[in-house]
Amino acid sequence: MNCYEIVLADDHPIFREGIKRVVERVPDLKVVGEAGDGLELMQLLQRISAQLLILDLSMPNRGGLDIINEIREINPQLKILILTMHKSRGYLYRAFSMKVQGYMIKEEAYANLIAAITTIRQGGTHISAFMGEQFADLVAKHCRRELHFEIDRLSDRETQVLALLAEGKTDKEIADLLFIGVRTVNSHRRNIKNKLNINKGTELVSYAVRNGYI
Template identity: 30%
Template sequence: MSEIKIIIVDDHALMRAGLKSLLANQSDILVIGEAESGDAALLLIETAKPDIVLLDISMHGMNGLECLTSIKQRSPDIKVILLTMHEDISYLRQGFAAGAMGYVLKKAADDVLYHAIRTVFAGEVYIQSSMAQSLLTECKEPQPPIASPNTKPLSAQENKVLTLIALGYSNAEIAQQLMVSARTIETYKYRIMEKLQAKKRSDLVKYAIEQGIIVK
């Protein structure tokens, strides 16, 4: 397995040191640099070429969201995970709109961060489960279909399932989130695809993006 090259960006030295020590325990994750500011991070990224940047939102000077925007403009292939204390859905939405692929709270357990890094490295979106639940609360009302005049509106529960499918969760993970069986989720998935006239998962992701349920 190839090593996942990481840069840590946080204006607190103790946080950087703690994260570096934490990640050193994982044989497939290698911290190749750290920065205490957005400006320093941009310079480091140009030379170090990391796979993933762990980026704090609240920093002095250039904040994390501004830094994220600059990273994606300069190096669009580099993946960014926002590692933050903010449990605010608006920060999550702003981060993903700017190009983040992960959102993890600083108080999260070690294995949550490990899983987030590996998930994002694999090209999938990762949102910590507690934040995903907050996102789901915004999916109470069914959205009008726009893909075709022949599509049918989704129920509130179908919208929740669609959101989690589009975010890359497996049937088992969705079942755990919504406290139902995996077979029930498979049934929901079938109904959603039938209503939206979708043939594959990528069609559902495209629909979710078009509806503004998730951001690209």
Template identity: 30%
Template sequence: MIKVLICDDHVIVRQGLRQLLLEAGDIEVCAEAADGPAAVQRLRQGGIDVLLLDIALPGRDGLDVLRQLRDEWPRLPVLMLSTYPDRQYAVRSLKLGAAGYLNKSADSEQITTAVRRAAGGQRFITPAVAELLANALGGSADDDGKPLHELLSQREFQVFQQLAAGRSVGEIAQQLSLSSNTVSTYRARILEKTGTRNDVELALYAIRRGEGAVPAPGA
């Protein structure tokens, strides 16, 4: 079962999400919180696989809470929830390290899919948000018009494909029989050569160039 914590200051929203996720069968809402500090306190008790975090929280907003979570639990998947138009917060959320961004008007299938993908270490990005991210990125070719990823070595390109598919450094190291430090070095080179700043921007770069969502062999 995927253990979920819901952080939203509206009881009715938490109840609705709880019921929706209950019907999924493989997801359990094991805790709720009405604000950021309460969510952090519950996370410190352990046992949470995915956090659903509202942006419009009382006191510290969700993005501020997300910054703290990335420092304390860098591997915790956090799905941001919002009633605001995607263009206002989606890109900011993902660049801060969120595993995905969901509007509260999303249907049940979209929400459960997002939770499952996040729990599996993958990002959840809707087509609309992907377009926003793509528009937010800078150039994607060198001075000669050559796609930047063509500057990668063969091994760098292999790592690039795995990162674009949402694989972690540890997973890539195991898949390619490399050390985690070596993969991290390749990742740094890839970010520099493609002009991207993090894995989210790299994934969107890959999607724009038709190199995204490349599964690991045997996956």
């Protein structure tokens, strides 16, 4: 039997083990590698081949979005399913702009993961039911030419910081979630304001909410 080979990348070992058990209940699905941070993932992908990467967005040593382009250089054919806690539209838009094949919220994983893998394996795209309406809104606005992709001005890390600001996170909370220092968060905040021509912190949060980062 030719198994569909999958790599799991998430910094929580217990969660990875649970996902692995769900996946390997299906006879022709096999987890061939696991990584707990971005650097470990890059090293792993250079050693093994797989057909699908299930990728968390908030890992230490380079977050998920930061390394997608590098992953493509190593294995251009590798399909990517984002599995994340982040429900903001900013993350969703950025992920699909980087041509991932799926976006799933972690709380839906145990019930819907196999269906998502099957869809992607057959050449389709999977979006969590929770996010589907938001993605439909994106498509509608794009078709009406009402959506301006200011997000393209920002780096992946700046996009992550802006989305977390929109969720009401403090600089300390953002630093902890992204495994970076508070001073680094402050630096990203300044860069975002400069790129978007925004002066006040309150205006930055308002911009993030207004433009769908939450």
